[in-house]
Amino acid sequence: MMESREYAIVDIETTGHSQANGDRMIQIAIVLMKDWCITKTFTSFIQPGKPIPLFIQDLTNITDADVQDALPFEDYAETIYELLQDAIFVAHNTDFDLSFLQGEFKRVGMPVWKGKKIDTVELAKILFPSALSYKLGDLAAELNIPLDNAHRADDDALACALLLKRCWEELLKLPLETLEIMHKKSFRLKTNIAHLLFDALQIKRNSVSNDQSVVYYNKLALKKSHASKRTVQDQIAYPVASSDKIAMFKKAIPGFEERPKQFEMMDTIWEHLNQKTEVLIEASTGIGKTIGYLTPSIIYAKQKNRKVCISTYTTHLLEQLLLNEIPKVEEMIGRPIKVALLKGKKNYIDVVLFEQILKNQELSYDETLIVLQVLVWLSKTETGDLSELNSSGGGQLFIDKIRKNGEYTGENHPFDFYDKAIRESEEADLIITNHSMLLADLARHEPIFEKIDGLIIDEAHQFIQAAVQQNQAVFTFTNWKYIFGRIGMASDEELFATFQKIALKKHRVPLSYFHQLEKIFNQLTGLFDQTMQMIVQQMKQISAQSKANSKRTVFLQEIALNHDLIVDFSKAMQNWIDLAEQMSSQFKKDIEQIAPQHLLIVEQWDYWIRQFKVKVNEWDEIFLNVREDYTTWVEIDVRNVPGSIRILKKPIRIKTAIEQLLQPFREQAAVIWTSGTLSVPNNERFVANQLGIPAQVPMEMLQAPKEYYQGAKAFIVNDMPDIQGVSQTDYVESVALAITQVVRATKGRCFVLFTSQEMLRKTVELIQESELLFDYMLFAQGITNGSRMRLLKSFQKFSQSVLFGTNSFWEGVDVPGEGLSTVVVVRLPFSAPEEPTFKAKSALLQQQGINAFTELSLPEAILRFKQGFGRLIRSSQDKGVFVVLDRRIETKSYGVEFLRALPQISVHKLPLQDMVLEIEHWYNSKEEERKQVDENEK
Structure with missing residues (x-):
């Protein structure tokens, strides 16, 4: 039994990572644990026989003075070896601690330690x-x-021991069925976690417990949900007078300062909700936009017993509304608010599909790890929203396989999280969703949005991008091959073979049908491969000149496709679907009761037929449905063909699509568009026109008073090299130098915004290699594991941190107060001229005699630039510097347009070194101010 096992929890500190290069241990700690109690601890400094590098001293707080009287490793080796004997070795990253220790044993002539090991990183992930x-x-x-002193072996080993115990306690809370599946799957893990799972299983099996907190889908345990009804209470009056608004706000916001423009926004929204009319509101940072639209919306929903829907662009904004803003309004109005969060179905796990994949015994290590994570998570999650999972690498690919795809069924499945979210929305005062979900449901005419009196579209400028994504088609070679592979043929051990076996055994479907279906399957996979080969050959010929880059992009109309081949494939797919459906009905016909294991196989068969239907529609849309307003292009990486083939079809204009979607809505409800950036200098209705909003719809522009931005300064570095005049390497070096100097001057808390992932990567790599910011936490989009929101949360947790981001970090992320003190703009955010959608839009404008630069490229870049500045000042107390490293803002005639788009703040044009001195002076004076405030408060 588990209780008799002994664990040796080990942590070591070293002079570096490479024993081969002479790195040595400087401290070791071992905590022995039995029956989950600490029985013994051993800790000692160790003489490395060489100076401790400065960065290791900074990291560990272990100095040369600490180890000067310590003995070398050989003097402790036997004691350490003895402590580890007969114990299970535990460390937070066994790959490092155990390997280093084994190397040291070998170096001093001792035998290699043999035994079981558990890695608490692996265990905690699960x-x-x-x-x-x-x-x-x-x-x-x-x-x-x-954990008082991280990176000290004694404190780390103790924390690791307590973490192991917490993991054990967590295991015992899991449902028995979950543990059983986990144990079966755990043998692919890197460390001996299977033993721990086995011990937990023994205890669970011997304890009688009827877990009421879970429901089951087959053997999968899911957390039971409790639906709550909408409460109808006494009426709430809308606060018409300013004094009433102030009184209401003071209930929830201590030290509330009146913002007249916020009150103006509230009144405008209240009026349009009641009149069921449409309006555009540009509300700059500092207005209090979110509370400005939430308060009238919620009061209206409560008063009329109707629903209001709020749509935002990013998941982060959804979280902010739920966690921060709605609780404030609840306090203000003194009543609970019934909120339903709706996301697009792909955000939710498909439990049926996950359960099917579990039956596949062959999982890679990454897949095993994520499967175990998902099993644990399913017993805890209320929402089934996959963004709750912290997965990385191969795990992320697996998550994409288990996303919900099928249509909303309306059936009441306790394990269908998307259905559950839909049902909860029917009882809500407020539905919160994202743009893509809203667009999808309006397009499908879902009944969800029929009972809505008001639609508030926040981050309205992003509705354009969401509409593009909603109407696009994406083809990937790997995805198609994956689906073919899941069906397989009679000789494979996949679904076709399994279905054939039970159908023939039960005499439900004639063998001739299977022969016929296999023949069609062979035909369609052959046609598919021919088409792919044709695309690759043509692309290599067309783009043969671009040898420097292995990635090629070609518009589909430039490729001479064999139309008959495309049509033949589409017909073969349809023939397969028709026959497969016929076989499914044949199997299910006249059967009173199908055995559960057989029903499961038929369900899987039907699921993949549905997937084939989705795929044939995708094929026809991309290859056969030619539309003027769309552009289609093919991307390949010549190092991996045909595996890397992607084909994307995107709309160039979405005005008509949005007009059609919103027309029925406009007839019955208020439509309120709001954003911090709806206009650019010289083109107030730039966004409104792209959205197809009629000219008669009024637009209100609410700007925070000048004093709100008094803590902001803008700097333009005027001695940066011209990117056209130097090599890319030299340019990246200049950018890296400027960034490190700005970061050191402001002590971190810095966003660095790029327009190119490649330049971001090269800059970050150079900064890491130079170790100029070794004492800062660096988080980089596309390099550091995790989603955008995870990077942001990690960034906020550390005082000395820098976040490097591309497009999606220019907006929609909120880091209030001291959390962010600097935004560095590396390049003005123009779209890349070679980006296919932008290229197609530009060509269309030029055909109409319109200047694509002034009417499209420039306004889009200015909007992003405004958004980038908007990250910096989130309250009137905020102080921050906005640094532009792109010289074009000063040397090009359009530069002035970017500066005009900023609020009225001081702009300084200086060489880098002068700017660094100015920033240091500003930062030091800010520190003094803060200290003074602290003193006064004491």
Whole structure:
């Protein structure tokens, strides 16, 4: 039994990572644990026989003075070896600690230690699948495990021991069925976690417990949900007078300062909700836009017993509304608000599909790890929203396989999280959703949005991008091959063979049908491969000149496709679907009761038929449905063909699509568009026109008073090299130098915004290699694991941190107060001229005699630039510097347009070194001010 096992929890500190290069241990700690109690601890400094590097001293707080009287490793080796004997070796990253220790044993002539090991990184990933980070310090903070001195072996080993115990306690809370599946799947893990699962299983099997908190889909345990009804209470009056608004706000917001423009926004929204009319509101940062639209919406919904829907662009904004803003309004009005969060179905797990994939015994290591994470998470999640999972690498690919795809059925499945979210929305005062979900449901005419009196579209400028994504088609070679592979043929051990076996055994479907279906399957896979080969050959010929880059992009109309081949494939797909459906009905005909295991196979068969239907529509849309307002292009990487083939079809204009979608809505409800950026200098209705909003719809522009931005300064570095005049390497070096100097001057808390992922990567790599910011936490989009929101949360947790981001970090992320003190703009955010959609839009404008630069490229870049500045000042107390490294803002005639788009703040044009001195002076004076405030408060 588990209780008799002994664990040796080990942590070591070293002079570096490479024993081969002479790195040595400087401290070791071992905590022995039996029956989940600490029985013994051993800790000692160790003489490395060489100076400790400065960055290691900074990291560990272990100096040369600490180890000067310590003995070398050989003097402790036998004691350490003895402590590890007969114990299970545990460390937070066994790959490092155990390997280093084994190397040291070998170096001093001792035998290699043999035994079982458990890695608490691997274990914590499984048992805390939604943790923000799996670093020991972060886990300790999240789980309230004491860890005063991180990177000291004694404190780390103790924290690791307590983490192991917490993991064990967490295991015992899991449903028995979950543990059974986990145990079966756990043998692919890197460390001996299977033993721990086995021990937990023994205990669970011997304890009688009827777990009421879970429901089951087959053997999968899911957390039971409790639906709550909408409460109808006494009426709430809308606060018409300013004094009433102030009184209401003061209930929830201590030290509330009146913002007249916020009150103006509230009144405008209240009026349009009641009149069921349409309006555009540009509300700059500092207005209090979110509370400005939430308050009238909620009062209206409560008064009329109707629903209001709020749509935003990013998941982060959804979270902010739910966690921060709605609780404030609840306090203000003194009543609970019934809120339903609706996201697009692909955000939710498809439990049926996940359960099917579980039956596949062959999982890679990454897949095994994520499967175990998902099993634990399903027993805890209320929402089934996959963004709750912290997965990385191969795990992310697996998550994409288990996303919900099928249509909304309306059937009441307790394990269908998308259905559950839909049902909850029927009882809500407020539905919160994102643009893509809203667009999808309006397009499908879902009944969800029929009972809505008001639609508030926040981040309205992003509705354009969402509409493009909603109407696009994406073809990937790997996805098609994956689907073919899931069906397989009679000789494979896939679904076709399994279905054939039971159908013939039960005499339900004639063998001739299977022969016929297999023949069609062979035909269609052959036609598919021919088409792909044709695309690859043509692309290589067309783009043969671009040898420098392995990635090629070609518009589909430039490729001479064999139309008959395309049509033949489409017909073969349809023939397969028709026959497969016939076989399914044949199997199910006249059967009173199908055995559960057979029913499961038929369900899987029907599921993949539905997937084939989706695929044939995708094929026809991309290859056969030619539309003027769309552009289609093919991307390949010549190092991996045909595996890398992607084909994208995107709309160039979405005005008509949006008009059609919103028309029925406009007839019955208020439509309110709002954003911090709806206009650009010289073109107030730039966004409105792209959205197809009629000219008679009024637009209100609400700007925070000048004093709101008094803590902001803008700097333009005027001695940066011209990117056209130097090599890319030299340019990246200049950018890296400027960034490191700005970061050091402001002590971190810095966003660095790029327009190119490649330049971001090269800059970050150079900064890491130079170690100029070794004492800062660097988070980089596309390099650091995790979603955009996870990066942001990690960035906010550390005082000395820098976040490097591309397009999606220019907007929609909110870091209030001291959390962010600097925004560095590396390049003005123009769209890349070679980006296919932009290229197609530009060509269309030029055909109409319109200047694509002034009417499209420039306004889009200015909007992004405004958004980038908007990250910096989120309250009137905020102080921050906005640094532009792109010289074009000063040397090109259009530069002035970018500066005009900023609020009225001081703009300084200086060489880099002068700017750094100015920023240091500003930062130091800010520190003094803060200290003064602290003193006064004392």
